[in-house]
Amino acid sequence: MLNLHLYMAQRLTALIMAPLVIGHLAVMIYAVQGGLSVAEILARTQGSLAWFLFYGSFVLAVSIHAAIGMRVIMFEWLGIKGTLLSLISWGVCLLLLMLGGRAVWAVTFAGAGA
Amino acid sequence: MSETGEFLQVSIWREQDGNGHFESFQVPRRDNQTILDVVAWVQQQADPTLSYRFACRVGMCGSCAMMVNGAPRWTCRTHVQKVADDNRLEIAPLRNLPVIKDLAVDMDPFFDKWVAAEAVFEPSQTRDDPMPPINPQDPMRIAASDAIECINCAVCYAACDVVAANPDYLGPAALNRAWSLVNDSRDDGQDARLKAVSGGGGCHNCHVQQGCARYCPNELNPTLSISGLKRATAKSLLGWGQ
Ligand code: SF4
Ligand code: SF4
Numbered sequence: 001m002l003n004l005h006l007y008m009a010q011r012l013t014a015l016i017m018a019p020l021v022i023g024h025l026a027v028m029i030y031a032v033q034g035g036l037s038v039a040e041i042l043a044r045t046q047g048s049l050a051w052f053l054f055y056g057s058f059v060l061a062v063s064i065h066a067a068i069g070m071r072v073i074m075f076e077w078l079g080i081k082g083t084l085l086s087l088i089s090w091g092v093c094l095l096l097l098m099l100g101g102r103a104v105w106a107v108t109f110a111g112a113g114a
Numbered sequence: 115m116s117e118t119g120e121f122l123q124v125s126i127w128r129e130q131d132g133n134g135h136f137e138s139f140q141v142p143r144r145d146n147q148t149i150l151d152v153v154a155w156v157q158q159q160a161d162p163t164l165s166y167r168f169a170c171r172v173g174m175c176g177s178c179a180m181m182v183n184g185a186p187r188w189t190c191r192t193h194v195q196k197v198a199d200d201n202r203l204e205i206a207p208l209r210n211l212p213v214i215k216d217l218a219v220d221m222d223p224f225f226d227k228w229v230a231a232e233a234v235f236e237p238s239q240t241r242d243d244p245m246p247p248i249n250p251q252d253p254m255r256i257a258a259s260d261a262i263e264c265i266n267c268a269v270c271y272a273a274c275d276v277v278a279a280n281p282d283y284l285g286p287a288a289l290n291r292a293w294s295l296v297n298d299s300r301d302d303g304q305d306a307r308l309k310a311v312s313g314g315g316g317c318h319n320c321h322v323q324q325g326c327a328r329y330c331p332n333e334l335n336p337t338l339s340i341s342g343l344k345r346a347t348a349k350s351l352l353g354w355g356q
């Protein structure tokens with residue numbers, strides 16, 4: 001069930017994700033082709049504000065985009081509506097934010113300088 | 115119409131007070147026979163209690179739509195030859211609308227949504243003002259013309275899966291009409307209209323799969339109109355004007 005604001009949030013996050021997905025694929029291909037080890041990758045990401053912002057905004061956009069998509073599926077296919085629908089949608093958003101956020105934090109600032 | 119000697123095996127939905135079932139009839143097949151001819155034959159020759167709705171019989175009034183072998187059709191202009199499956203026909207009331215009796219559905223929810231979508235002309239001038247000139251080549255006029263030939267048959271409404279899943283969804287016909295009014299330079303109700311199509315049942319729920327356009331007997335494309343509404347509402351939210 002989409003209104004104008006949810007629709008715009010989903011379109012705008014899609015707009016943000018498109019270049020980030022391409023960037024992520026490029027990074028993966030570079031890392032694999034270059035034969036980078038885990039330690040070498042972490043050496044580049046640890047303490048890097050740029051990588052934190054890159055993957056941080058990716059996770060944020062994914063969480064919002066996916067939660068809105070799930071909201072439509074839950075409404076149209078499972079008949080969930082009203083407050084419960086909003087609660088579950090927010091739950092999906094926060095769960096993705098938490099899981100993705102932890103991963104981003106782990107490769108950027110957690111243990112930085114250690 | 116000449117008889118062909120063949121018979122059609124016709125299943126017709128019978129419903130009264132919420133209890134429904136299919137009933138079988140054998141109907142003589144004729145050349146150039148329409149689905150409405152078949153239904154009329156059953157009512158006149160086999161069972162006068164069969165209820166159905168029609169008026170013009172020439173594809174103008176939009177009152178004769180039914181589900182035929184699973185697809186929504188305007189029955190007065192649909193030839194048996196085009197849709198019969200090996201001389202078999204299944205005729206049922208239009209999908210997504212409550213049944214009154216047999217093949218007659220209650221169209222109220224369909225038309226209530228036209229009003230809810232502000233798909234109603236709001237004049238900006240009175241009858242005493244001079245007629246404003248409209249250039250037929252104007253892009254807005256062309257967009258309005260593309261959406262205007264709707265006969266309110268609800269075939270698109272029956273074809274739409276989002277209507278089936280979301281009872282609040284305004285549906286392709288009402289939104290298509292709203293779009294033709296967005297392009298009407300004489301209309302003064304744009305703000306209210308864009309707001310009306312932006313809620314939980316509004317244009318943003320459309321999946322863009324064009325079921326409506328595939329079945330519209332007048333070959334309109336409500337999906338295109340709905341995409342126009344999505345653009346117009348997004349622009350007005352971002353303050354980019356029309
Ligand atoms: S394109 Fe949109 S309005 Fe048309 S049938 Fe699909 S969901 Fe319904
Ligand atoms: S848009 Fe087409 S299918 Fe829908 S009500 Fe109008 S004429 Fe019928």
Ligand code: FES
Pocket residue numbers: 168169170171172173174175176177178179188189190191
């Ligand atoms: S009877 Fe009028 S459109 Fe079919």
